[in-house]
Amino acid sequence: MTIIPVAVPSTMAAVFTALARRMPERTAYNVGFAVYWIAWCLAAPMWLLGARHAVRLLTAGRRLPRDHLLLLALPAAGAVVTQLIPHRREIDTATALVMVGSATINAAGEELLWRGVFMRELEDRPRMAQTLSLIGFSIWHFAPQLVLPSALGRGRFVAGSAVVGSAMTAAAWKAGGLRQVVIAHAIVDACGVTAARFRLGRVPNS
Known part of the structure; x- marks a missing residue:
């Protein structure tokens, strides 16, 4: 369990780096996230928790x-103000669908991996579980920036992810489930207009 906060960022950094050398940046970004979602956000929680327990965690709280x-609410409000509103005129139907679809998949998968797994596997050591969860969740956000760096800078984006992760972690453990946290996480992710347009090949990597 303690290896996950190291294994996920390191393997995904290697995946994104290798993909970026072999294919266009947009393809590398999309394939890299597919690997992350399937291998780490789906397969790992299903193996560690079991499908029934995973579904129960996602719907409970x-x-x-x-x-x-x-x-x-604060991270969601921040994402709306800093990402969604400034880029609202760039949103068309395809972009909106990608925003909502990728946010839903990412939020559910990441909450299972970074909160659900640690809540159950380290149930008797909540402080350790929360610390490892937050460290892994924060550092992982460096990996996709190897293909699409944040306009804020990589360090500031990871720091921002840590702030968001702190709120999600506190709420998940307080609720004893992920239902409300998944919704909040999805709202934050759905504000990512630039990432959605990059997935569609409509903005350059700059």
């Missing part, structure tokens, strides 16, 4: 108190 709901 106690009602959150107001302070934790605010924690979830």
Whole structure:
């Protein structure tokens, strides 16, 4: 279990690097995420948790108190203000579909991998589980930037991911399930207009 926060970022950095050397950047980005979603976000949780338990985690969760709901709302509001609104005129039907589709897949998969697995496998050591979860989730966000660097800079993007991850981690453990966290995570990811347009080949890697 403790190897996941190291294994995922390192293997995915190698995958994105290798793909970028062999195919166009857009293809490398899309294939790299497909590998991440299938191998790490789907196969690993299914193997470690079992399909029934994974589905139960995704659909369960106690009602959150107001302070934790605010924690979830702040990253979503930040994504809307900094990403969605400034790029709203770039959104057409295809871009919107990619935004929503990729956000749904990514949010569900990442919450299973980075929160669900650690919640159950280290259930008796919550502090260790939360720490490892947050470290792995944050550092992983460096890997896809090897193909599509953030306009904020790689370091600032990873730091921002850590802030978002902190809110998601606190809320998931408080709720004892992922239902509300997946929704908040999907809203944040769905604001990624630039990434969606890059997936469609409509913006250059610059």
